[in-house]
Amino acid sequence: QSVLTQPPSASGTPGQRVTISCSGSSSNIGGHSVHWYQQLPGTAPRLLIYSNNHRPSGVPDRFSGSKSGTSVSLAISGLLSEDEADYFCSAWDDSLNGPVFGGGTKLTVL
């Protein structure tokens, strides 16, 4: 059971906008920045969004993050087939004194 809660799956058609939610508590999301990772099949996770809504160099601006209280969302606009992957949220947790992760959301591009 992961500390952060994500829906196990999401889907969309090419060109569509999809959002993936992630909820936590005051000891993690409520008090700290949230980061998102993309994991393509058979590869290591890749940093997609850091500090709630910042994109590392090379990440398209189709990806964006938002935060409200103890919940966050990842939005992907102009969906492409190459976006089909697992997406994980993460935040520092005061109880653990380390980072915690969501269980991951498998995005399918129909």
Add this chain to the structure above:
Amino acid sequence: QVQLQEAGPRLVKPSETLSLNCTVSGGSVTSSFWTWIRQSPGKGLEWIGYIYYGGRTDTNPSLKSRATMSVDTSKNHVSLRLSSVTAADTAFYYCAAGNFFFDKWGPGTFITVSS
């Protein structure tokens, strides 16, 4: 560009010690925090611990002090040792740069615990 590569025995017997190295290329092991993370089908991504070359380190309490990490500046690598392994320790093991978020990851290595 910093690249990371994990290496170590892929098969470990129950009750023995898992040992992994993460070699840093294109940068110095003294330049960042280094974190170990594992991923198994049953538990998703799990933080194992982090280390900074100056000696600052912390590990996940759930591992009950079985995990130790070290930095070797002469070899430019960081190491993980996980003692008294069981089947529950079977997973992909990744090293990553950072301690709050991780902007570089190694490709990972799958470790099987089995006799």
